[in-house]
Amino acid sequence: MAAPAAGGTAPSTRRVRAVHYLNQFFAGIGAEEQAGYRVEVRPGLVGPGRALETLFDSQGTIVATIAGGDNYVNEQGAAAEEAIRVALREWRPDVVIAGPAFNAGRYGLACGLVCRVARELGLPAVTAMYPENPAVDVYRREAPIVPASADAAGMQPALRALARLALKLGREESLGPAEVEGYLPRGIRRLGRRDRPAHERAVAMLVAKLQGEPYTTELPVLPFERVSPATPVADLSHATLGLVTTGGLVPKGNPDRLVRGGAREWFRYSIAGLPALSADDWECVHRGFYTGIVGQNPNYILPLNLVRELEVQGTLAGVYPWFISTSGVGTAVAEAKRMGAEMASEFRRAGVDGVLLVAT
Amino acid sequence: MTAGANRVVRGCRIEHVCGNPGLGPAKDHAYGLRIVQTALRALQTPLSGPTLFDPAVEVGGEVVITT
Numbered sequence: 001m002a003a004p005a006a007g008g009t010a011p012s013t014r015r016v017r018a019v020h021y022l023n024q025f026f027a028g029i030g031a032e033e034q035a036g037y038r039v040e041v042r043p044g045l046v047g048p049g050r051a052l053e054t055l056f057d058s059q060g061t062i063v064a065t066i067a068g069g070d071n072y073v074n075e076q077g078a079a080a081e082e083a084i085r086v087a088l089r090e091w092r093p094d095v096v097i098a099g100p101a102f103n104a105g106r107y108g109l110a111c112g113l114v115c116r117v118a119r120e121l122g123l124p125a126v127t128a129m130y131p132e133n134p135a136v137d138v139y140r141r142e143a144p145i146v147p148a149s150a151d152a153a154g155m156q157p158a159l160r161a162l163a164r165l166a167l168k169l170g171r172e173e174s175l176g177p178a179e180v181e182g183y184l185p186r187g188i189r190r191l192g193r194r195d196r197p198a199h200e201r202a203v204a205m206l207v208a209k210l211q212g213e214p215y216t217t218e219l220p221v222l223p224f225e226r227v228s229p230a231t232p233v234a235d236l237s238h239a240t241l242g243l244v245t246t247g248g249l250v251p252k253g254n255p256d257r258l259v260r261g262g263a264r265e266w267f268r269y270s271i272a273g274l275p276a277l278s279a280d281d282w283e284c285v286h287r288g289f290y291t292g293i294v295g296q297n298p299n300y301i302l303p304l305n306l307v308r309e310l311e312v313q314g315t316l317a318g319v320y321p322w323f324i325s326t327s328g329v330g331t332a333v334a335e336a337k338r339m340g341a342e343m344a345s346e347f348r349r350a351g352v353d354g355v356l357l358v359a360t
Numbered sequence: 361m362t363a364g365a366n367r368v369v370r371g372c373r374i375e376h377v378c379g380n381p382g383l384g385p386a387k388d389h390a391y392g393l394r395i396v397q398t399a400l401r402a403l404q405t406p407l408s409g410p411t412l413f414d415p416a417v418e419v420g421g422e423v424v425i426t427t
Contacts, residue, residue: 071374134363226409229366233403241400247377289374293381299392300376306389306396315400354403356396360374 016060016170019091020049021084021098021114023107027067032290035106037069038076039083041090048155052097055163060170064091066114070106073113080110084117093123095170098143100128100158103150103330105135105288112139119143124169128158131184132333144175144183150262150330179216239353242320243271244343246328247294247301247360248286260287261330266339268346272321276305288329289360301358320352328359367402370414371395391415 024034026047045053045062053062066087073080088096096118098111111127112135118125119142128146129135136145144165148158161182168175178185194201201218208215233239249269250258256267271277277298284291284298299305302323310316324343328336347355371377372391379392398415405411 075373225364227364227366229407229409232406236400236404291375293375297376297379297381300379300381303378303392303396306378306393309393310396310400354400356399356403358371358377360377 015058016056016095016167017063017091017093018052018056018060018095018097018166018170019064019066019088019093020045020052020062021066021068021096021111022047022049023073023101023104023110024067024069025107027065029067029069032288035069035071035290037067038072039066039068039080039087041066041083041087048100048159051156052159052163055160056167060095060163060167062097063093068110070104070110073110074106077113081113081117084114085121088118088121088123093170094172095166096123096125097162097166098125098127100146100148100152100155100162101130101133101135102148102152102154102158103130103133105133108133108135109138111135112142115139115143124172126162126165126169126183128162136184140184140186141188144169144178144181144186146183150332233354236316236354237314238317240318240320240351241307241316242347242350242352242355243302243304243307243323244355244357245302245323245325245360247325247358248284248291248327249277249282249294249298249302249323249325250285252281252283254283254285258285258325258327260285260327263327263329263331264335264339266324266326266343268322268324270321271304271319271323274304275308277302286327286329286360288327301360303356303358307356320347320350364410366407366410367399367405368410368412369395369399369402370412370416 024030024037028047029037042065044064046065046067049062049065064087066084068080096114098114101107101111108129111129115125115127116139125143126146127143128148130150131147146158146161146165148154165181165183175181205215248258248260250256250267251269258265258267279296279298282298284294284301294301307319311319326339372380378395379388381388383391394415398413402413
């Protein structure tokens with residue numbers, strides 16, 4: 001019988017121990033109705049963790065999975081954070097992996113929180129989400145964020161990128177710049193050496209630009225949208241108010257076939273003469289939240305009853321007789337901007353003075 | 361607050377933004393009205409960048425329990 005080869009168990013061949021974070025959906029606990037589920041730790045891998053561990057190619061293992069409901073983690077922030085911290089202290093992984101969260105806003109924020117807690121404990125972490133996920137802006141400095149597709153169709157490439165970076169981080173190898181390693185730029189600059197001095201590179205870039213050739217900037221400016229605030233409404237008692245909701249409110253039966261997410265269309269519906277919205281006539285088409293409560297009282301996402309009250313009191317001069325609706329989840333920012341501009345121009349044409357938009 | 365909207369009012373929850381069915385009809389109504397009134401106040405307020413208006417603070421009176 002052959003003895004084990006000497007020196008074959010150097011630390012570099014040790015399996016990387018990872019802890020994986022998933023929301024209630026990917027952990028198989030349930031859909032939106034389970035979004036209030038507390039933070040829970042399960043030994044070993046769950047759901048997408050299986051594919052992730054396969055991609056580790058025997059170089060790493062998922063020792064535990066932390067699962068949390070999207071609403072719970074975002075609304076019970078302190079309790080969730082503490083539960084995550086306790087779990088990470090207990091399992092002491094080499095690396096923490098969160099997600100992928102794709103374009104799910106609350107899940108993205110939860111993944112970012114997990115990365116921040118890990119960093120505070122001195123543990124490297126990595127997550128993956130759609131570049132337009134709002135959590136990217138909040139957490140891009142806490143951990144490398146690998147770009148993922150908007151929905152779970154892009155699970156496999158996101159897991160591949162996560163696995164590669166997780167192994168690297170778990171072995172305490174240093175990460176190269178974002179464009180080399182394939183994560184979203186964090187806005188961190190490190191000293192380094194380039195082959196050619198700056199003035200030569202700058203002139204080469206300028207020449208390429210003038211000749212219409214491609215070039216890569218060394219100082220990308222991250223776009224942060226600033227919108228100049230509109231002038232305030234001077235006198236509400238002479239103003240007409242417009243109403244918008246992104247809660248996917250539609251007449252019963254959804255005659256225009258508004259989609260439950262990723263909408264590229266908006267619709268307008270008449271509220272002329274209506275004192276309030278009745279659950280008998282309206283329904284909510286939206287895949288991003290539990291719609292049962294709005295189903296019983298649509299005024300929660302379009303407060304027509306309250307606005308009418310203020311109209312009768314004379315606080316407002318009037319309400320524009322059409323409200324505008326779309327389902328605000330999973331829509332790309334560019335599409336949302338276009339729709340927003342279209343809605344604004346409808347209101348402007350109609351002489352509406354101010355708009356109340358209820359975002360879900 | 362990072363999405364470009366300048367006048368942002370704190371609502372209750374994603375499932376019932378403009379009210380809270382858990383408060384019972386009278387308090388729910390008062391709370392919803394407070395949210396809408398805060399929105400109208402926001403529309404009349406000059407500002408230079410994204411600003412959060414909190415119904416519990418803006419309209420005054422008792423603090424509304426939102427959970």
